Amino acid sequence: MHLEFHQVDAFSERPFAGNPAMVYRLQEWLSDGLMQQIAAEHNLAETAFVVQDRSQWQIRWFTPTTEVPLCGHATLASAHVLLEVYNVPSERLEFHSQSGPLSVTREQGRLLLDFPRIDPQPLQQRLPVAEALGCPVVEVLQTKELLVVLESEQAVRDCVPDMAAIAQLPGLGVIVTARGDAHDFVSRYFAPGIGIPEDPVTGSTHCCLIPYWAQQLGKTELRAFQRSSRGGELYCRLEGDRVKIGGYARRVASGTLML
The missing domain is CATH 3.10.310.10 (Diaminopimelate Epimerase; Chain A, domain 1)
Incomplete structure (x- = not known):
């Protein structure tokens, strides 16, 4: 065949x-x-x-x-x-x-x-997220992944997670995000539990990133960048219960x- x-x-x-x-x-x-x-x-x-x-x-x-x-x-x-x-x-x-x-x-x-569209919800339990990521966190929310807000784009860039610890957290993986310097927001995505230590650019995580940042920034059209080593730019729009x-x-x- x-x-x-x-x-x-x-x-x-x-x-x-x-x-x-x-x-x-x-x-x-x-x-x-x-x-x-x-x-x-x-x-x-x-x-x-x-x-x-x-x-x-x-x-x-x-x-x-x-x-x-x-x-x-x-x-x-x-x-x-x-x-x-x-x-x-x-x-x-x-x-x-x-x-x-x-x-x-x-x-x-x-x-x-x-x-x-996927709306992240506040996490109801205390998890060792900061310890797994090796950096301070501002907020932790949850969908099928954990959505972790960091204090700056530089913090997203500098994040060096413990992959074994990340794999023990609930959900498919961990999204880290912050307001961007040249973009509306930036993110990275770690999912060692499903065989992806770090994903270069992840469209599906933006199903929850877009509504979160649309609410935070008060706008429905956003430019995003995933800060992996390869990097990628995404053009985002919130339209009711759908994201583009x-x-x-x-x-x-x-x-x-x-x-």
């Missing part, structure tokens, strides 16, 4: 920046175990698999160790591959996922994700997996 794959740097206009994702367009689903093995073989933060169902697309995402319910950058990468490699004739792609319907459209040269997350994408490799 031969399977075609495409590697895309999402949330970047240039190669070797943003967040790399592997994309497979399948005729039908492979077994869960085989898709997990393929994701482990590529060893990227996410490998996305898409299958067409009439005019819609089913999408699933796998880290090297587990399937996840939502992934922004690999959805952006999948849309880029369908539009630019397979020439799917659409200005709006509809994906169905474990997290419900998702769409991707073009806007001003960027691809725009339409994702569900925009960015660029660049295909850097294509090939064939031979099984």
Whole structure:
């Protein structure tokens, strides 16, 4: 069996920046175990698999160790591959996922994700978050991840977490964020418990970052930057119970997996 794959740097206009994702367009689903093995073989933060169902697309995402319910950058990468490699004739792609319907459209040269809004809630229990991050924290909130507010962008840059301690905290991972210097806000995302010590650029975490910072800053259109070593810029908008997350994408490799 031969399977075609495409590697895309999402949330970047240039190669070797943003967040790399592997994309497979399948005729039908492979077994869960085989898709997990393929994701482990590529060893990227996410490998996305898409299958067409009439005019819609089913999408699933796998880290090297587990399937996840939502992934922004690999959805952006999948849309880029369908539009630019397979020439799917659409200005709006509809994906169905474990997290419900998702769409991707073009806007001003960027691809725009339409994702569900997630409002973080104050954490009700005392957790050793500051100890795990190795820095003071201003506020801790919770969704499927922990959302930790730090005092400055510099504090986000300087954060050196204890990955073993981070993996013991509840949830999929830990988002650290602060008001930005040149952007409205910045963030980083650590998820060693699901095989991602630090994710370069994470679209899905902005489902909760956007409503949080929209409330803090009193605006619904925001520019964000994920302060990983690769880095990536995101164009964000809050629209009712949805968030729009925009960015660029660049295909850097294509090939064939031979099984």
